[in-house]
Amino acid sequence: SAVISQKPSRDICQRGTSLTIQCQVDSQVTMMFWYRQQPGQSLTLIATANQGSEATYESGFVIDKFPISRPNLTFSTLTVSNMSPEDSSIYLCSVTPRGSRDYGYTFGSGTRLTVV
């Protein structure tokens, strides 16, 4: 299975600023996914990042707030813009298994964001 390096692992940011989270995969993958996990909650899909096209956002998430880049098949970034305390969450990237839908997906180690 793929190995994902996600950075930073945690950050404390001032409201009104932006943070960019990076995910580097050790192999080429077609699709990457970004999830948000609010405190004490489950994971919610933010968007799907495809190389060579704009990201596809889920209901409730917009590009202006969560711009995503996917410059190649091994890398993606998620930016949390104009942050407020409500953005304090764990953000995770994920990739699908190679070759078959019968294997579990791989997740990054997460970025714990605290907005003050």
Add this chain to the structure above:
Amino acid sequence: SQQGEEDPQALSIQEGENATMNCSYKTSINNLQWYRQNSGRGLVHLILIRSNEREKHSGRLRVTLDTSKKSSSLLITASRAADTASYFCATDGTGGTSYGKLTFGQGTILTVHP
């Protein structure tokens, strides 16, 4: 919106006991997966069961799937303190556009006391 619901929300047991967690979902699925999360970190894939399977084993894990009831259960046998974590079920929906878009349950916090 979150599709899955899990129960119990929290489970506290002694080492050596078995732990059972349940998950329900609402729509058709391609497969159902279970993940573990330690201390709010990344998710680790535990086991996957396809929609045409009813039971699957992996080491101390046993998962069942009842598509008629849209429910699944995860059994961890002979639990260890190291099993202490949050456990999430996640469904992978049918249809090509849903590929990779997992829908997660609310999770069960498992605490195993030494």
